[in-house]
């Protein structure tokens with residue numbers, strides 16, 4: 001079976017920013033259309049970037065520089081009224097972490113804000129880095145949103161960045177570095193989610209940036225801006241994980257075209273974890289296929305560090321009760337700082353299903369068991385809804401308290417799961 005998996009959120013939002021900062025017109029084919037990418041796109045439009053649609057492509061007319069706030073804001077006497085550019089990031093971590101550095105390379109006052117969920121997520125390392133680079137920055141309580149940047153361009157420099165909570169701060173700084181007037185060197189401390197940095201650097205180079213990676217892990221980006229460059233967005237590997245896991249637990253075969261050996265998404269590595277459960281995996285240049293054992297049996301009894309692919313740990317944890325031995329996931333402390341405290345939320349949901357589950361600050365262990373009916377508390381976290389929907393293919397009586405929260409990255413998730421697995425129940429009773 002072929003799963004129709006929509007475009008990568010991470011590539012779409014990076015490409016939108018790169019295209020906005022470039023000179024010329026960029027055509028992005030097959031972008032993800034979901035809450036996170038529409039929020040990012042709307043935010044850029046609000047910052048003066050022109051984005052239009054033709055067929056399944058978005059056309060971005062880049063400005064070649066950082067945004068300028070409040071250019072038309074004058075008071076009755078014609079003087080600058082000092083109005084702010086207000087940027088709504090909704091639930092999108094990528095918007096809150098990628099857009100403030102972009103604003104700092106521009107001019108004017110920008111106020112970033114988002115939902116309560118996004119306000120609860122840490123931003124202080126990014127705010128500190130922008131301050132160290134000379135921007136005027138203020139944050140809300142606990143160093144989080146709302147964040148105000150008063151910008152007059154950045155001159156680059158050499159900074160150390162605490163990257164133990166998220167790699168997104170580093171990506172945000174790197175993406176905007178070519179707009180600075182001198183080189184930027186960043187030394188990331190305790191970097192999590194490293195594959196996302198490789199993705200960032202690859203996309204920056206696609207748009208013509210000059211980047212250098214040093215032996216000690218530091219990264220230097222040289223000034224020179226970006227040039228428009230068309231791009232076809234590959235399917236989202238994190239989203240694909242639900243369909244690959246579904247193949248593993250149902251004994252079926254699922255192929256995702258467009259996701260192959262050349263993918264820049266670390267989360268495609270999830271299929272190697274499924275291989276350890278006994279699934280068969282084939283990755284070619286143009287597609288990835290996972291085939292489950294005919295009886296959907298999973299091998300357990302292993303530990304796996306998923307620190308680099310933490311968005312997919314819940315996909316594994318949710319199906320782990322079906323394995324024949326305990327499954328331990330380590331290295332995922334930063335997953336407590338996302339849409340929900342993901343270790344805590346997954347553990348509580350598994351316990352509600354009657355599954356013996358242990359958790360530590362950076363780990364979770366799921367023991368084999370027969371899940372009993374329960375309502376899953378989604379915590380407005382799309383990945384909790386999607387991961388437990390996969391378990392629902394094997395276990396009756398699972399319901400979701402908020403099936404619609406999948407819209408953050410895949411509004412059509414439930415329809416696609418039912419199209420592929422007609423036996424799957426409706427979202428309320430998965």
Ligand SMILES: O=C(O)C1=C[C@@H](OP(=O)(O)O)[C@@H](O)[C@H](O)C1
Nearest residue numbers: 010165166167168171193196311
């Ligand atoms: O850069 C990105 O596009 C992302 C990086 C990861 O976040 P962290 O670096 O916070 O782990 C990931 O969880 C998120 O969904 C997308």
Ligand SMILES: C=C(OP(=O)(O)O)C(=O)O
Nearest residue numbers: 091092093094311338339
């Ligand atoms: C952590 C996630 O998103 P965000 O981009 O908001 O960090 C996610 O999609 O799992």
